[in-house]
Amino acid sequence: MTQTKGAVAFRNVRKTFGSFTAIPDLTLDIEPGKLVTLLGPSGCGKTTTLRMLAGLESPTDGQILIGGDDVTRLPADRRDVSMVFQSYALFPHMRVGQNVAYGLEAGGMKSAEARKRAEEALELVGLSGLAGRLPAELSGGQQQRVAVARALVLEPQVLLLDEPLSNLDARLRRKVRTDIRELQQRIGLTAVYVTHDQEEALAVSDTIVVMKEGKVAQIGTPRELYESPASDFIADFIGEANVVDGRVLSVQGDVAQVELGGVTLSLPSRGQSPGPTQISLRSNALKVTVAGKGDGTGIKGTIASSAYLGDHVEYEIDGPLERIFVVDDESDTPLPSGTAVALEVRPRGVALIPGTA
Amino acid sequence: MTSRDNRRLDLILAAGVFALIALPWYRIRSGFFSFEWLEDFISSEKLWPGLVQGLMGRWQLWPVLMLLAVAVLLRFTQAPGKRGGALIAVGAAGLAWMLAEGLAIGLRGWNWGLLEATFGDVAGQQAFGAGAVVLGTLFALMIAFGAAERGALKGDAFVLGAITLLVLLVATFVFYPLVSMFAGAFQEFDGSFTSEGVRRNIVDPKIWSLACFWGGNCGVAWRTFFLAICTATGTTLLGLVFALVATRTGFRFKKSLRLLTVLPIITPPFVVGLALTMLLGRSGSLTQVIESATGWELGRWLYGLTGIWIAQMLSFTPISFLVLIGVVDGISPSMEEASQTLRSDRWRTFRKVSLPLMAPGLANAFLIGFIESMADFGNPLVLGGSGGVLSTEIFFAVVGAQNDPSRAAVLAMVLLFFTLSAFLAQRLWLSGRNYATVTGKGDGGRHISLPRRVGWPVITVAVAWAAFTITVYAMILFGGFVKIWGLDHSLTLDHYAKAFGVGWDNGVLWTGVAWDSFWTTMEIALIAAPLTAAVGLLTAWLIVRQRFPGRGVFEFALMMSFAIPGTVIGISYIMAFNLPPLQMTGTAAILIACFVFRNMPVGVRGGVAAMAQLDGSLDEASLTLGASSGRTMRKVILPLMRPAILAALVYSFVRAITSISAVIFLVSAKYNMATAYIVGLVENGEYGIAIAYSSVLILVMITVIGGFQLLVGERRIRRGEEKAANSSFSAKEARA
Incomplete structure (x- = not known):
């Protein structure tokens, strides 16, 4: 029992709304103690998945397990999960302390004890002493932390977070996501985190589940997803890669020789056999030099447009790969449109996309 | 989970058994809540509970007893996950049987000759009493709990129970009367079928004549139209x-x-x-x-x-x-x-x-x-x-x-x-x-003024009409102080003294003629108001927040009941509730039921408007924090809906005092309402007292509205929704 506490499993879950199928067939396992992010564009079914886990939607078909128990037919108030809402959903007529103690009292705890525990939870999120305030008297970031405290105080098996940072400004978002991650690791809680922001997902997750049209597009650690995208969709969605055409010349073991825009590279083969293929090319994988200035190797191209952004320059470059998007950290001498350039490839940001041969 | 399923089932089963052995099955003439029946409970046959009635030979109650026994059996032999379907069947069968036997057997035996010919004689029975009503409700709840155990609506027993009861209530107090009225058109006085009355009336030239186009009198239908x-x-x-x-x-x-x-x-x-x-x-x-x-x-x-x-x-x-x-x-x-x-x-x-x-x-x-x-x-x-x-x-x-x-x-x-x-x-x-071009976004800009050629005429008309309205209302206040309108305009307090006189003889003596109906009105309005608000807001909550099959139909039917004129309600109520199985005429209950279901749509509308302003994730947050739907309702929704609740309370209170069209059919000597009494005064030509009484009513209502408005004003939450109170309060339609 202790092994499975906090584990979550979806078994062939299907969800339809009328004639619209939101999730055709989802099977997914989440390990205890991990922070798993459901990532995807809007309408991909990630929030529906989370809400089914919370018990706020019931699946049309299939099974959902929490901690090894089948909870498919269990209403939300009897599931051992708690949720942080996008809007925080703090009860505006209750004080902060009452908000946090709410779930404890619903569970039958004496109000004095509940108040004490609420105070502790508020301390945990760094809000001690604010129990007597109304939610409306707190800043956005503080409200967000109250919502987290209110969910955590119940010590659920699984903590659900539905785009918890989307109502915060960019600077605060970075700090709060670090706080949430730290707290989750300290407690060793299973957490399921929904977001559409790939940077946020990369920053907080143990595992990222990328969803598309109700299906799992790829599961992996942030690094796996970034470095070896399983499809052009992932490559584009995580870190805005250029997806370009290339050709596998030969494969030896795990290593493939690949032709890309006139240059030859050695890349992990990822199951590809010789022939045409698609390649994910990160925007920062190319170093831009004025043609003829370097050693003469590199993909040839012409700058179509450039934008100076302080610490880096963004270029759109025409060449044998059609138009690609390149970010150059060298911003001292931005190159004007029309400049002929050579693009040196750094192997770190380039990957074959499997299954595209 | 199983324990909770069992606990609530235990509760209704226990209540069912209690109703069968300790509550009179049939209606009591002196009223249940007088509790006079307790004295003769054992001795008087009429007061016996369902179980005894069944044992003493009323075979029409046997299925009810059996179905309850089946339910008890299910409770102790089957696990919650397995018995859901069976519970639904038992509940539905129980309701269906009670409906059938209640309609089929009247005061003097079979209601329909065909049944008498088939089954022979049967002893007549009174209308449903406390025991029957409780048991009917429990059968309905059994359906809801069975559905919950099967996992319908995410297994939420509270929501399912609320829906089932509401459907039952609306069916009983809105649709049953309308159906009865329709049936009543085809009945002789003794209840047998005849289409004679309908045939005679449907072609009656007094209703349909178009003679006014060539100089006669048109039928009443066309005139009304x-x-x-x-x-x-x-x-x-x-x-x-x-x-x-x-x-x-x-x-x-x-x-x-x-x-x-x-x-x-x-x-x-x-x-x-x-x-x-x-x-x-x-x-x-x-x-x-x-x-x-x-x-x-x-x-x-x-x-x-x-x-x-x-x-x-x-x-x-x-x-x-x-x-x-x-x-x-x-x-x-x-x-x-x-x-x-x-x-x-x-x-x-x-x-x-x-x-x-x-x-x-x-x-x-x-x-x-x-x-x-x-x-x-x-x-x-x-x-x-x-x-x-x-x-x-x-x-x-x-x-x-x-x-x-x-x-x-x-x-x-x-x-x-x-x-x-x-x-x-x-x-x-x-x-x-x-x-509707109002969006949530702040819309800049100001409305332009009317063009001049429209502006001046419009203002003139408005001022003239407003002046006329003020004159008319001034008449009302003034008329109560004049001796005989049109003949003797000397000022007097006689009308007020006659209507609202108070004497003193070892305590207050309410000597005025109006007091009787005044207190009845207040009492009934005060009982009806919270019920209306509760039913209306519960319905609003279900419509806005819950997705259940048939929700669209449910909402449409409710909104449609706006369009049912009070007179129709009144006539349909006396046709439905004058005879068993449900006999309520002459009681306060029928007045209360009439007010509740007549004013409920307004409560629903106000509730829907107010609920739409509450973020839906508040409910969901409460649920994921482990609170049941009932607790969520109590702790989160209700406190946040206070303005809407108060508005619904005031509205239903005031409407209960002012309405006449349905009420005039339903009042009795014991329960006379102010408006019906005033109409009686008018018919007798006692305009002075009628006017004085009306002015007092208007003043009472202004006081009540003002008082409630003050209460609503004291809200502690700083949110931009204070207007909800006023808008939902004013969005109603006042109707006779």
Whole structure:
């Protein structure tokens, strides 16, 4: 029992709304103690998945397990999960302390004890002493932390977070996501985190589940997803890669020789056999030099447009790969449109996309 | 989970057993809550509970006993996951059987000859009493709990229970009466089927004649229809005039115009008619002035459609104003500004942009005016003279010398046909034509003023009409202090003394003639108000927050009940609840039920509006924090809905005091209501007391509204929703 506490499993879950199928067939396992992010564009079914886990939607078909128990037919108030809402959903007529103690009292705890525990939870999120305030008297970031405290105080098996940072400004978002991650690791809680922001997902997750049209597009650690995208969709969605055409010349073991825009590279083969293929090319994988200035190797191209952004320059470059998007950290001498350039490839940001041969 | 499933099932099973052995199964004449029955519970056969009645030979109760036994058996032999379907079946069978036997066996045995021929004689039975009602409710709950155990609606027993009970209540108190009324049209006095009454009435030239086109008198149906069209047109135009003045002119007193909107809420419907007779009747003050100045003989012109029309214009223009002010305000100023920047002057902008955008709102105001006029009972009763309208004809078909329930039912169906057609036509026409341009985003800009050629006429009309309205209301207040209107204008307090006299003889003696009905009215209004609010808001919550099959139909049926005129409700209630299985006439309960289900749609509408402003994730947050739906409702929804609750309370309280059309059928000597009493005074020509009593009612209601408004004002949460109280309160339709 202790092994499975906090584990979550979806078994062939299907969800339809009328004639619209939101999730055709989802099977997914989440390990205890991990922070798993459901990532995807809007309408991909990630929030529906989370809400089914919370018990706020019931699946049309299939099974959902929490901690090894089948909870498919269990209403939300009897599931051992708690949720942080996008809007925080703090009860505006209750004080902060009452908000946090709410779930404890619903569970039958004496109000004095509940108040004490609420105070502790508020301390945990760094809000001690604010129990007597109304939610409306707190800043956005503080409200967000109250919502987290209110969910955590119940010590659920699984903590659900539905785009918890989307109502915060960019600077605060970075700090709060670090706080949430730290707290989750300290407690060793299973957490399921929904977001559409790939940077946020990369920053907080143990595992990222990328969803598309109700299906799992790829599961992996942030690094796996970034470095070896399983499809052009992932490559584009995580870190805005250029997806370009290339050709596998030969494969030896795990290593493939690949032709890309006139240059030859050695890349992990990822199951590809010789022939045409698609390649994910990160925007920062190319170093831009004025043609003829370097050693003469590199993909040839012409700058179509450039934008100076302080610490880096963004270029759109025409060449044998059609138009690609390149970010150059060298911003001292931005190159004007029309400049002929050579693009040196750094192997770190380039990957074959499997299954595209 | 299983323990919770078992616990709630245990609760209803225990209650069921209790009801079967300890509550009288049949209705008690002296009333259940007097508890006089406790003394004779053992000795009197009539008071025996269901179990004993069954054992003593009433075989129609055996299935009920058996079904309860089956349910108990299921509870102890089956796990919660497995017995859901069986529980639903037991509950449904129980309800169906009680319905069947209740309808089939009446006071004197079988209700239908066919059954008697088949099964032989059976002992007659009284209407359902406490035991039967409790058990019926429990069967309904059994369906809900069974469905919950099967996982319907995410297994939420509270929501399922609420839906089941609401459907049961609405079926009992809205649809059953209408069906009974329809059936009543086809019945002889002894209950046997006949189509004679319907055939006679449906072709009656008094109803359908079109003779007025060639110089005779038209049938009452066409006259009512014609009147409704005139009233709807008039109130819509006047309402638009007021709305334009209030929003698009620099008119100085436009704030006080809004006071007009409160008037229809606090005015008992016949009061305007009464004031008009005092002003323009044969011996009215204005009539006398005109007659003495010109020497003309004005006579009885006020009595008839003209007078009713004027009274309805006075009564319903404020409602139209209320609807249209939202419409006129709701047009985004940027539309008009865009038009102006596109080289259109104010007049062209008004004609080509503003007016077309208002069209759906105007249609809505027209419909409301039409239905109000059709349903109006009080004004035609006072001013109708010899030529009545449908609602008064229905009344006289029942209470008058005619005593022809079949005719009343036919007339009621005609009336219902008109109002429902209007409602459906409007729905059809409006679908896909909603130009409401108010968005959540702050919309910059200001409404442009009316073009001059519209502005001045509009202000003139508004001021004139407002002056007329004020005069009429002044009449009402003043009339109570005058000895005999039209003859002796010396001031007196006699009417008040007679109505509200208080003596002192070892305690307060309520010697005034009005006190009796006054206290009854207050009592019933105070009981009905919280019930109305509760049922209305619960329904609103279900409609807004829960997705269940049939929700659309449920909502539509509720909204449709707006269109059922009070007279129809009254007549259908006496037809439904005069005989077993449900016998409620002459009790306070029937009045309360009438108020609750008549005013509930307004509570629903207000609740829906208020609920829409509450973020749905608040409920969900509460659920994921482990609170059940019931607790969520209590701890989160209700506190946040306080303004809407108070508005619903005030509204239903006030409506219970002012309504007449349905009430007049349902009052009894023991439970007489203020309005019915006042109408009686008017019929006896005691105008002074009637007016004095009406003024007191108006003052009471102003006090109540003011008091509640103060309460609502004290809200602790700082949120931008304070307006919810006022808007949901004012979005209602006052109706007779």
